[in-house]
Amino acid sequence: MLRGRAPIIEVMRASLIAALVLVPLSLAAQRTSFVTTLGHDTLSFEQYTRTGDTITGDWVTTYGGIMYHHYVITLRPDGTVARYHLALHRVNGKPVGSVDMQFDADSATITTTDPDKVQRVAAANAFPVFAGTVAPYEVIARFARAHNRDSSVTRILPAFSSYRTGEAPLVFFAGDSAWLGNPAAPRYARIDRSGRIEGISARATTTRGETRRTADYDLASIISHFPDIPPDKNIVGAPGISPRDTARGQLGRATISVDYGRPAVRGRDVFARGVLGDTLWRVGANAATQFTTDRDLKFGESTLRAGTYSMWMRVTPDDSRFELVFNSQIGQWGTEHHADRDVLTVPLRRLKGSAPVERLTITLPQSGEKSGAMRIVWGTTVLATPVSVP
Numbered sequence: 001m002l003r004g005r006a007p008i009i010e011v012m013r014a015s016l017i018a019a020l021v022l023v024p025l026s027l028a029a030q031r032t033s034f035v036t037t038l039g040h041d042t043l044s045f046e047q048y049t050r051t052g053d054t055i056t057g058d059w060v061t062t063y064g065g066i067m068y069h070h071y072v073i074t075l076r077p078d079g080t081v082a083r084y085h086l087a088l089h090r091v092n093g094k095p096v097g098s099v100d101m102q103f104d105a106d107s108a109t110i111t112t113t114d115p116d117k118v119q120r121v122a123a124a125n126a127f128p129v130f131a132g133t134v135a136p137y138e139v140i141a142r143f144a145r146a147h148n149r150d151s152s153v154t155r156i157l158p159a160f161s162s163y164r165t166g167e168a169p170l171v172f173f174a175g176d177s178a179w180l181g182n183p184a185a186p187r188y189a190r191i192d193r194s195g196r197i198e199g200i201s202a203r204a205t206t207t208r209g210e211t212r213r214t215a216d217y218d219l220a221s222i223i224s225h226f227p228d229i230p231p232d233k234n235i236v237g238a239p240g241i242s243p244r245d246t247a248r249g250q251l252g253r254a255t256i257s258v259d260y261g262r263p264a265v266r267g268r269d270v271f272a273r274g275v276l277g278d279t280l281w282r283v284g285a286n287a288a289t290q291f292t293t294d295r296d297l298k299f300g301e302s303t304l305r306a307g308t309y310s311m312w313m314r315v316t317p318d319d320s321r322f323e324l325v326f327n328s329q330i331g332q333w334g335t336e337h338h339a340d341r342d343v344l345t346v347p348l349r350r351l352k353g354s355a356p357v358e359r360l361t362i363t364l365p366q367s368g369e370k371s372g373a374m375r376i377v378w379g380t381t382v383l384a385t386p387v388s389v390p
Contacts, residue, residue: 032196034209038241039266043209044228046133047219053077053276059133059217065229073128073135079143084128084136086159090235091228099159110163111297123157123165128157134211135196136178137168142195144170145244181205185335198375203277206286242285249364251372252389254295256302258311261285261334262360265379274315281313282334283376284360285326288312290330298388299324299346310338313376313383314345322348322383351382 034046041063046073048057055073060066067088074083081103088096102109108123116153127143128135140154150169156168167245170177172191176198179186185205190198229235236243242261249256261284268276283289288310297304304326312325324346329338357377365372371388 010390012304028262031216032135033214033216034199035214036132036209038207038209039239039264039268041264041266043241044132045217045219045222046134046211047217047231055135055139057133057135059131060219060223061237062223064240065233066223066226067235067237067287068132069130069299071130071133071135073139075139077141079146080125081127081139081352086130086157090231091223092231094231101157103128108157119163120159121163124155126155126157126165127168129168132207132209132211134200137200138195138197140168140170141178141189141191141197144172145191145193145195178345184262191207206333207377208276244286247362247364249366249372249374250368251297251365251387252295252368252370254293254297254389256291256297256364257291258289258291258364260289260311260360260362261287261329265356270379271381273317274319275313278319279315280325280337281315282337283311283313283362284334286334288330288332288334289334291326298389298390299344299385302344303347305388309343310337313348320352324348324383326383346385348376348383348385351384353377353380353382355378 003218022326031047035042036044036046044059044066044118046059048055053075055075055103057071059069059071067090070087070089071073072082072083072085076082077188084101090096102112103123103126106122106124108121108126110119110121125141127136128273129354131361140352144152144154148318149170152170154168154170155165157165158260159162168181169183170178170180176192178189178191180189180200180213181187184378187205197211197213199210202211202323218223222383242263245260247260248256263285270276290308291311293304293306295306308330309328310330310332312327314323314325315321325342326344326346328341328343330334356379359380360376363375363377365374365387371382371386376383
């Protein structure tokens with residue numbers, strides 16, 4: 001993740017102000033600019049210009065290495081997509097890959113960097129989408145507004161991975177608001193009457209970023225202030241935001257491990273109203289946290305049998321009580337929890353840490369003694385539970 005964020009943010013703000021002064025109003029009126037943040041960190045920038053039926057834009061991600069995503073969307077007169085082209089390159093100009101999607105009545109022809117691997121997939125009435133870019137969703141929102149649809153389910157085709165179509169619900173409410181995507185973890189958007197997106201909040205999703213429309217800025221100038229990684233190193237991208245790690249411990253003859261994603265505080269009050277707003281938390285990020293022990297363990301008077309479990313934390317909304325929950329389901333994403341498969345609930349004691357810890361850290365007993373403590377440390381909070389072998 002990027003270092004030295006505070007001074008970079010100040011430089012970015014200064015550059016934004018300078019860009020406002022330097023860019024002619026005629027250009028600013030044609031271009032749409034967004035910034036996506038996670039706490040105090042800037043994750044990406046996006047700018048696009050619509051000229052007639054063509055949208056040309058750049059989405060630049062800054063985490064794990066700077067990556068430029070240049071796209072061109074060609075629309076039909078009815079607002080559907082005729083073609084989507086995406087090209088990726090590093091900040092030094094080195095190309096990384098590309099994808100081209102040509103849409104017809106019932107399918108899409110997809111050409112990637114390897115011209116010998118042209119694919120044709122069923123994609124009737126589909127709209128292309130790519131990662132966190134706003135422009136494709138604005139195309140969907142404009143189409144819905146133009147056809148007076150307050151609620152719709154749009155067929156989408158992601159511009160990556162296996163190129164399989166899916167569905168993206170779009171529901172307008174309160175005049176200028178809408179939710180997008182999975183109803184269980186939607187992204188909330190502010191959308192004007194014409195379908196222009198003003199901002200998107202992903203706080204209800206696993207990414208938790210905030211995307212907001214801003215005044216115009218000079219993208220190249222802004223990016224020049226962000227540190228990049230050496231050209232011979234791979235760009236980490238999204239997984240680098242909350243890297244996966246494994247905590248290991250020895251308790252008597254029991255070997256214990258916890259596999260979890262490690263999010264960072266990034267200036268947020270992470271233990272407000274639950275944990276990042278969740279009253280049931282995955283104790284990490286991304287895929288569900290997994291706890292493994294090769295022998296039975298005792299948590300207080302309760303026994304956890306040897307095996308592998310997903311591990312969760314239940315928190316009261318007022319943060320007065322914390323509980324650790326072990327669940328028999330494993331291997332799932334961290335938003336999938338089935339309470340009927342919970343096998344053990346353990347109270348956690350909340351303590352104040354001696355110093356702030358930026359990245360979530362789980363520690364396990366190491367001494368080989370028959371009793372010890374498991375600790376979950378993040379920010380200035382320590383959550384602990386005693387554990388022993390029978």
